Amino acid sequence: xxxxxxxxxxxxxxxxxxxxxxxxxxxxxxxxxxxxxxxxxxxxxxxxxxxxxxxxxxxxxxxxxxxxxxxxxxxxxxxxxxxxxxxxxxxxxxxxxxxxxxxxxxxxxxxxxxxxxxxxxxxxxxxxxxxxxxxxxxxxxxxxxxxxxxxxxxxxxxxxxxxxxxxxxxxxxxxxxxxxxxxxxxxxxxxxxxxxxxxxxxxxxxxxxxxxxxxxxxxxxxxxxxxxxxxxxxxxxxxxxxxxxxxxxxxxxxxxxxxxxxxxxxxxxxxxxxxxxxxxxxxxxxxxxxxxxxxxxxxxxxxxxxxxxxxxxxxxxxxxxxxxxxxxxxxxxxxxxxxxxxxxxxxxxxxxxxx
Amino acid sequence: xxxxxxxxxxxxxxxxxxxxxxxxxxxxxxxxxxxxxxxxxxxxxxxxxxxxxxxxxxxxxxxxxxxxxxxxxxxxxxxxxxxxxxxxxxxxxxxxxxxxxxxxxxxxxxxxxxxxxxxxxxxxxxxxxxxxxxxxxxxxxxxxxxxxxxxxxxxxxxxxxxxxxxxxxxxxxxxxxxxxxxxxxxxxxxxxxxxxxxxxxxxxxxxxxxxxxxxxxxxxxxxxxxxxxxxxxxxxxxxxxxxxxxxxxxxxxxxxxxxxxxxxxxxxxxxxxxxxxxxxxxxxxxxxxxx
Ligand SMILES: Nc1ncnc2c1ncn2[C@@H]1O[C@H](COP(=O)(O)OP(=O)(O)OP(=O)(O)O)[C@@H](O)[C@H]1O
Ligand SMILES: [Mg+2]
Numbered sequence: 018x019x020x021x022x023x024x025x026x027x028x029x030x031x032x033x034x035x036x037x038x039x040x041x042x043x044x045x046x047x048x049x050x051x052x053x054x055x056x057x058x059x060x061x062x063x064x065x066x067x068x069x070x071x072x073x074x075x076x077x078x079x080x081x082x083x084x085x086x087x088x089x090x091x092x093x094x095x096x097x098x099x100x101x102x103x104x105x106x107x108x109x110x111x112x113x114x115x116x117x118x119x120x121x122x123x124x125x126x127x128x129x130x131x132x133x134x135x136x137x138x139x140x141x142x143x144x145x146x147x148x149x150x151x152x153x154x155x156x157x158x159x160x161x162x163x164x165x166x167x168x169x170x171x172x173x174x175x176x177x178x179x180x181x182x183x184x185x186x187x188x189x190x191x192x193x194x195x196x197x198x199x200x201x202x203x204x205x206x207x208x209x210x211x212x213x214x215x216x217x218x219x220x221x222x223x224x225x226x227x228x229x230x231x232x233x234x235x236x237x238x239x240x241x242x243x244x245x246x247x248x249x250x251x252x253x254x255x256x257x258x259x260x261x262x263x264x265x266x267x268x269x270x271x272x273x274x275x276x277x278x279x280x281x282x283x284x285x286x287x288x289x290x291x292x293x294x295x296x297x298x299x300x301x302x303x304x305x306x307x308x309x310x311x312x313x314x315x316x317x318x319x320x321x322x323x324x325x326x327x328x329x330x331x332x333x334x335x336x337x338x339x340x341x342x343x344x345x346x347x348x349x350x351x352x353x354x355x356x357x358x359x360x361x362x363x364x365x366x367x368x369x370x371x372x
Numbered sequence: 373x374x375x376x377x378x379x380x381x382x383x384x385x386x387x388x389x390x391x392x393x394x395x396x397x398x399x400x401x402x403x404x405x406x407x408x409x410x411x412x413x414x415x416x417x418x419x420x421x422x423x424x425x426x427x428x429x430x431x432x433x434x435x436x437x438x439x440x441x442x443x444x445x446x447x448x449x450x451x452x453x454x455x456x457x458x459x460x461x462x463x464x465x466x467x468x469x470x471x472x473x474x475x476x477x478x479x480x481x482x483x484x485x486x487x488x489x490x491x492x493x494x495x496x497x498x499x500x501x502x503x504x505x506x507x508x509x510x511x512x513x514x515x516x517x518x519x520x521x522x523x524x525x526x527x528x529x530x531x532x533x534x535x536x537x538x539x540x541x542x543x544x545x546x547x548x549x550x551x552x553x554x555x556x557x558x559x560x561x562x563x564x565x566x567x568x569x570x571x572x573x574x575x576x577x578x579x580x581x582x583x584x585x586x587x588x589x590x591x592x593x594x595x596x597x598x599x600x601x602x603x604x605x606x607x608x609x610x611x612x613x614x615x616x617x618x619x620x621x622x623x624x625x626x627x628x629x630x631x632x633x634x635x636x637x638x639x640x641x642x643x644x645x646x647x648x649x650x651x652x653x654x655x656x657x658x659x660x661x662x663x
Contacts, residue, residue, distance in 0.1 A: 083559050103562040110563040116556040120578040130564035133574075174560075181564055 032060040032217030033094045033184035035080065040089035041241075042075055049075050051241040052089065060215040062208065063246075064228035067238030068264070073221040076238075077187050080219070081110050093185060109183035113190040115170040117162035123149070123173050124158040130181035148176040151210065168199035175207070179214070186211075188220045192227065204231055225265050229253065237261050253297075254367060262295040262368045269296045269342075272335045272372055280369070282360055283310060283333055291372040293335055298324060298343040300364040303352055309359035313352055314339065323349045327358060335372065409633065416627035429631070432617070432624035441613035448526060448609065449595035452533045453588050456541060459534065461584065464545040465576055468554055475546075482542035485535050493535070494604035497528065521605070529609075532601050537594055541587045548583030549576075582647045589643040593636050 035057040042050040049072045057063045065073045078084040080091060082103030091099050098106055117126050124145055125132075131141045149155050152172040162170055171191055178186060188207070192200045208231045211218050222228050228235045229249040236246040237260075245252065245261045256262035271294045274286035280294055303313070303325065310330045317324040322343045329340055340360065344352065352358070416428050432438065467475055485493065504517035520528040557579070561571045577584065599611040608616075610632060618625035 081559070081563055083562070102567075103559070104565050104567050106563075107565070108563060110559065112556050112560065114553060114556055116553065116560045118557060118560075118575055118579070119552070120581075129561070129566075129574075133561075133564060133566045133570055177560075177564065 032215055034059045034092075035185060035217060035219065036090075036092045036095075037076070037080075038090045038092075040076070040079060040086050040091055042072070042079060042084065043087045049241055050079075050086075053242060055236060055243060055246070057217055057219060059217055062211050062218045062220065062231060062233045064220045064222055064232035064235045065238055066222060066225055066228040066235050066265070069223060071238045072241040073223075073238055074189055077110075077189050077219060077221055080185075081108055081187055082106050107181070107183055107185075109178035109181065109186040111171070111174050111178050111186070111188045111191045113193050115162070115167065115174050115194075117170055117173055117177070119162050121161075122158065123154070123160050123162070123165070126162070126173055127177045127180050129177060134181065144180055148180055151179070152176045153206070166199075167195050168203060171195065171203065172206075175210075179210075179216075183216065185217045185219070188218065190221055190223070193222070193224070200227075207231065229265070235265075237264060239264075254365075256295070256368050259295075259368070259370065266367075267298050267341055268367065269298065269301065269340045270294070270335045270337070271296060271333050271340070273333070275371070280362065280366070282362060283331055286332070288332075293370045293372040294362075294366040295368040295370075296362065296366045297364075298341045300362065300366070301340065301342045302361040302363045303327065303342055303344065303358040304361065305351065305356055306359040307357060309357045311340070311360050312357045313354050315354060316349060318346060318349075320346070322346055325349075325352060327360070329360065409630070412626050412630050416623055416630055419623070428621070428623040428627040431621055432628040432631075435613075435617055435621075435624070437608065437613050437616070438628075441608050441610045444526075444608065445596065445610040448529055448533065449592055451525075451530045452537075452595050453591045455530060456534045456537060456587065456591050457584065460538075460541050460545060460587070461577070461580075462572065464542070464549055465554070465558075465572065468546075468549050469558065479542060479546070482538040484539075486539040490536065490598075490600045491604065493532065494601045497532065497601075498604060501528065523607075526605070526607050529602060529605055529607055532605070533591070533595055533598065536598070536601070537587070537591045540590050544583040544586050544590075545580065548580035552579045585643050585647045589639055592639055596632055596636055 035055070037053045037055040039052040039054060040050055041048065041052050053072075053076055055063075055076075065076065067073055075084060079086050080093075080098070082098070082101065086099055090097060093106070093108070098108075118129065121129065127145050127148055128141045131144060136144075145158065146155075149157060152175055154169060154172050154176070157165070157169065157173070162173070165173065174191075191207070192203055195203065204227060207218075207220075220228075220231065229252070232249060234246055235249055235252050237244045237252065239260055245257045247255075252261065253266050256265060262268050271282065272286070272291045273280040273282060273294055274284040275290050275292045277284065280292065299322075303311075310333075311327045313325055313327050315326045317326070323346045325342045325344055327340050327342060329338055342360075417424055417426065419425055467478060501517045501521060504513035507513040520531075554576070557575050558571050561575045566574065597611060598609070599615070602609040603612045603615075610628075614625045614629055614632075617628075
């Protein structure tokens with residue numbers, strides 16, 4: 018937790034640069050990765066986000082050396098790693114299932130990589146102490162994995178991976194098996210650790226909150242390729258495709274007349290002549306109005322804000338006839354269920370596309 | 373062995389059989405095993421005409437064939453255990469990791485020795501070895517046949533015993549490897565810099581210690597007691613020698629078979645204790661959960 022701990026990892030002070038170029042992967046007839054292109058800068062934290070089965074794990078396993086690529090190149094700091102066997106790549110990995118060696122104590126688990134590398138005892142002991150401090154488990158050295166909680170096991174797994182000072186650390190849904198509270202605290206710890214050590218991290222998740230909260234950049238994957246990669250704020254405010262707009266965050270799709278620079282909701286339009294707006298719930302405003310073309314259906318209290326669902330009428334609806342609007346919880350009393358309201362836009366839509 | 377411990381713990385709460393009945397069963401089994409052995413013991417140390425004696429034991433050990441048979445049997449045992457584990461552990465690991473689709477096929481192949489009587493196996497082997505030898509002196513098949521049947525190093529017998537243990541060894545190792553998260557453990561170790569051999573030695577073996585010890589024990593028991601193959605292939609192992617001296621000195625042969633039997637039991641107990649110790653982490657874990 019101190020500076021000393023950070024300086025104990027001089028080689029990792031700068032992480033490595035990772036570059037996937039047109040990496041594809043086939044299992045038999047099914048193509049799992051379709052020419053993946055991805056560059057991760059030294060010391061960067063990139064999250065791979067996407068629906069189940071889109072190839073996130075496969076992309077990671079190819080880099081770790083547990084899976085071969087069908088074509089394409091993959092370099093770490095400019096060196097082609099595809100021909101290098103997994104145990105010589107020096108790439109750390111943390112798995113969803115903790116994967117601690119059940120026959121070894123915490124101390125032996127963490128020291129495993131150093132023992133394999135024939136490091137001296139003094140160095141191993143020093144490393145162990147500083148790493149257990151780093152992951153917040155001092156005094157746990159003599160426990161066995163089965164005596165630890167899930168969160169503690171994952172901390173040990175993290176310490177074990179960091180012990181060999183990898184320049185790249187891969188994490189495949191490391192928090193998915195943990196309960197919400199532990200997940201939230203470990204999320205922060207991992208991010209802080211990464212910033213302090215400067216390791217390049219590639220983090221797989223299908224939890225968008227996790228991705229947006231932790232990563233420098235988030236790569237949204239779909240069907241074996243990257244749909245968009247950007248900083249979390251950009252991804253949220255300016256998604257480039259329908260898929261990203263709907264996959265990241267909550268989105269209302271509203272049909273409006275084409276053309277107008279400032280879109281006017283409920284302006285008359287015809288079917289072939291419409292634009293589709295993707296609007297975040299916090300960018301819509303509800304005002305009580307007898308002549309409004311929506312009415313409030315339900316409230317969902319979420320602490321500071323309340324999510325209101327309203328039913329809209331007219332040809333503004335696209336697919337769903339319901340919209341979701343976030344309002345400060347303090348103002349909910351003015352918007353009771355059943356109230357007829359007018360809907361207004363208070364900011365720039367995340368995305369505007371021809372319908 | 374680990375699983376057995378855990379399952380006895382798990383089932384302790386549920387009484388399937390009334391306590392009295394289960395004790396009766398245990399006593400019955402114990403009698404079934406103990407009575408013949410006790411009779412043999414009595415027979416070997418008590419001669420009705422002269423009273424108690426240890427002469428049969430001394431005679432059996434003094435027999436000129438004894439040490440030859442003993443050393444041959446021990447050599448075969450050691451080679452079989454080492455060969456068996458060296459072949460089967462990596463094979464089973466490979467099967468689980470890289471070729472799980474082949475598992476059912478290998479399972480069936482490994483089960484064959486169970487359904488083929490060992491006399492048939494031995495007869496088949498003899499036929500093959502003879503036909504190889506019939507290629508004539510100096511020919512390659514004849515040389516291979518000779519090499520396999522080297523009287524001092526009976527490779528053919530070692531191989532046969534490995535085959536005979538396969539049905540049990542396959543199941544034991546298979547079950548052992550299923551209880552651990554093999555793939556993730558191996559991949560974690562690789563990502564920490566461990567090569568294949570290191571992973572096998574430091575990660576896999578310690579986590580399947582119980583099954584491995586069981587395999588070794590089973591193999592030892594088989595090697596110490598197997599008769600059919602050895603006699604058919606013409607080797608004078610301990611059991612073969614025993615039956616040979618039984619004709620001339622029956623009491624001595626009974627005394628020796630008792631000794632071998634005792635040795636087997638001692639091994640069984642030692643292995644059970646060892647296998648129990650093989651999993652300190654898990655035993656600790658169980659205690660940990662309780663408190
Ligand atoms: N060894 C394999 N053999 C055949 N198909 C595989 C293999 N491994 C993965 N796949 C397939 O490849 C696709 C992508 O798998 P992958 O595990 O990379 O997805 P993922 O994005 O990590 O999904 P999840 O979020 O569910 O973990 C899936 O359709 C999966 O069925
Ligand atoms: Mg996955």
